[in-house]
Amino acid sequence: MKKFRHLFELRENISKRAYIWLGAGFIFLLLVLWQTVTGLGLIRPLFLPPPSAIFTEAVRQIQEGILYVDASSSIYRIVMGWGFATLFAVPIGFLMGNFKFFEGLFEPFIDIVRYMPVVALIPLTILWAGIGDFQKFLILFIGTFFQQVLMIMDNVKQVPKNLIRVGQTLGLSRFEILRSVVLPASMPGIWDTFRITMGWTWTYLVVAELVAADNGLGRRIMDAQRYLATETIIFGILFIGLLGLITDYFFKITGNFLFSWTKGR
Amino acid sequence: MSKPIAIDSVSKSFATKEGSLLVLDKFSLNVAPGEFVSVIGSSGCGKSTLLKIVGGLLPATSGTITVNDNIIDRPGLDRGFVFQSYSLFEWLTVKKNILFALKKSRLSGKEKESLTLQFIEEVGLKGFENAYPQELSGGMKQRVAIARALVYKPEILLMDEPFGALDAQTRGMMQELLLRVWEKHKTTVLFITHDVEEAILLSDRVIVMSSRPGRIKLERSVTISRPRNYETTTSNDFVAIKRELLESIRQETMQTPGLL
Ligand SMILES: Nc1ncnc2c1ncn2[C@@H]1O[C@H](COP(=O)(O)OP(=O)(O)OP(=O)(O)O)[C@@H](O)[C@H]1O
Ligand SMILES: [Mg+2]
Numbered sequence: 016m017k018k019f020r021h022l023f024e025l026r027e028n029i030s031k032r033a034y035i036w037l038g039a040g041f042i043f044l045l046l047v048l049w050q051t052v053t054g055l056g057l058i059r060p061l062f063l064p065p066p067s068a069i070f071t072e073a074v075r076q077i078q079e080g081i082l083y084v085d086a087s088s089s090i091y092r093i094v095m096g097w098g099f100a101t102l103f104a105v106p107i108g109f110l111m112g113n114f115k116f117f118e119g120l121f122e123p124f125i126d127i128v129r130y131m132p133v134v135a136l137i138p139l140t141i142l143w144a145g146i147g148d149f150q151k152f153l154i155l156f157i158g159t160f161f162q163q164v165l166m167i168m169d170n171v172k173q174v175p176k177n178l179i180r181v182g183q184t185l186g187l188s189r190f191e192i193l194r195s196v197v198l199p200a201s202m203p204g205i206w207d208t209f210r211i212t213m214g215w216t217w218t219y220l221v222v223a224e225l226v227a228a229d230n231g232l233g234r235r236i237m238d239a240q241r242y243l244a245t246e247t248i249i250f251g252i253l254f255i256g257l258l259g260l261i262t263d264y265f266f267k268i269t270g271n272f273l274f275s276w277t278k279g280r
Numbered sequence: 281m282s283k284p285i286a287i288d289s290v291s292k293s294f295a296t297k298e299g300s301l302l303v304l305d306k307f308s309l310n311v312a313p314g315e316f317v318s319v320i321g322s323s324g325c326g327k328s329t330l331l332k333i334v335g336g337l338l339p340a341t342s343g344t345i346t347v348n349d350n351i352i353d354r355p356g357l358d359r360g361f362v363f364q365s366y367s368l369f370e371w372l373t374v375k376k377n378i379l380f381a382l383k384k385s386r387l388s389g390k391e392k393e394s395l396t397l398q399f400i401e402e403v404g405l406k407g408f409e410n411a412y413p414q415e416l417s418g419g420m421k422q423r424v425a426i427a428r429a430l431v432y433k434p435e436i437l438l439m440d441e442p443f444g445a446l447d448a449q450t451r452g453m454m455q456e457l458l459l460r461v462w463e464k465h466k467t468t469v470l471f472i473t474h475d476v477e478e479a480i481l482l483s484d485r486v487i488v489m490s491s492r493p494g495r496i497k498l499e500r501s502v503t504i505s506r507p508r509n510y511e512t513t514t515s516n517d518f519v520a521i522k523r524e525l526l527e528s529i530r531q532e533t534m535q536t537p538g539l540l
Contacts, residue, residue: 175365185384
């Protein structure tokens with residue numbers, strides 16, 4: 016075992032290759048286990064179909080174009096819902112983080128809304144806006160904005176006061192300090208907030224689509240339950256997971272690229 | 281004679297949960313042009329507060345501060361500031377950090393560039409122009425901060441324990457560097473430190489502050505000839521002054537309830 020000792024040093028890095036192989040290997044192991052259990056007939060396909068059936072389902076959905084339609088309408092909702100929430104959350108959160116005036120003005124209201132369960136708002140939004148795209152935007156907006164704005168406020172408050180003081184001693188105006196000091200200093204944190212809230216938006220979308228929708232990835236899962244098409248359900252879940260992973264990586268990679276100066280942190 | 285810095289019976293109190301906390305009590309101090317004055321005192325006695333008020337970053341509760349006969353109520357480019365903690369713009373390279381300080385300057389782009397490079401060289405950071413703060417050691421970061429505070433040629437440099445976080449060796453190098461730069465630019469310096477030796481080595485005059493509320497406990501001029509360097513610290517004059525200052529600080533700590 017001496018040979019592997021270096022893989023278990025406390026808090027030390029291991030080689031990048033080993034790191035990637037570990038993650039991939041673990042997933043592969045789970046797949047093998049899954050295939051074995053289902054292949055031996057230990058679990059009925061109604062409850063858990065074999066991986067091969069999921070794969071076949073994936074191919075079918077791609078070939079028939081179902082996946083494309085579902086995914087594009089879900090992604091459209093995400094982009095709009097999250098996009099609008101972000102469009103408002105960034106300036107408002109930024110103001111709240113910098114000016115006690117705006118924090119005092121908005122925080123009590125935001126706190127109240129934030130604790131209202133988004134899922135419980137679904138019936139109300141359906142009443143207001145039907146079950147179309149607009150209702151989805153509304154749910155995603157409410158679910159995302161009120162969390163995001165507070166997180167952005169926090170990101171802004173993380174900027175050390177001394178950095179602002181440096182700006183003051185250099186004769187900059189308030190506006191110049193906000194633009195040239197606070198904004199760049201808080202951007203990496205805000206970017207991370209984007210990444211995290213995007214994950215929540217996905218969750219809210221699926222919930223909203225499960226309850227009522229004409230189409231979309233969540234709706235497909237709901238339908239499949241009615242027909243006991245377990246492989247469709249499982250594929251749907253895995254696919255949403257995959258999309259989430261991709262967006263997560265997107266923010267991580269763009270973040271590393273945009274804020275390369277944080278590397279040593 | 282003009283007085284670059286005249287602090288005239290400045291008091292400062294903060295509102296806290298336990299009521300009003302008096303931090304500075306009628307503090308007065310004059311600094312002559314080109315003079316290097318250090319302020320030492322125990323932690324929490326109000327040194328940073330004093331410097332922030334002089335910097336125009338904090339209003340005094342009462343009393344006035346004038347810089348060249350102008351009353352101070354805000355920061356200005358006549359005063360450069362180096363903070364206790366590293367306060368560089370981490371998203372900017374060394375060069376851009378220093379250039380940033382020239383935002384308000386009327387110089388041409390080319391002049392700004394050459395001035396920046398000159399100061400990078402003066403603080404010994406040549407070759408690191410394009411490094412980011414994350415890649416620098418503590419001493420190098422503080423050198424950037426010093427260059428940034430000097431590049432726009434303020435008459436007065438305010439420094440709040442700039443070398444407090446550095447190891448002894450780096451500290452010594454930074455002190456010599458600061459002296460070199462100061463002698464060259466003839467800046468008036470108000471310098472805050474915990475370190476008695478540092479204060480003596482650098483200063484024309486050392487002020488010992490009492491514990492809170494901060495007043496002047498002792499004022500001692502240091503006439504040891506310049507240029508000074510590390511060897512100065514073992515000279516008889518130096519040791520005598522050090523003994524005097526340490527004694528004064530010791531008395532102050534003994535008198536302060538709760539500190540021992
Ligand atoms: N904004 C503030 N509100 C309330 N109290 C404050 C504030 N700023 C400073 N103080 C208090 O004033 C006193 C002096 O603070 P100051 O930072 O000037 O001390 P200092 O002499 O610089 O100490 P150190 O050597 O540790 O840096 C401390 O007791 C501190 O708690
Ligand atoms: Mg201090």
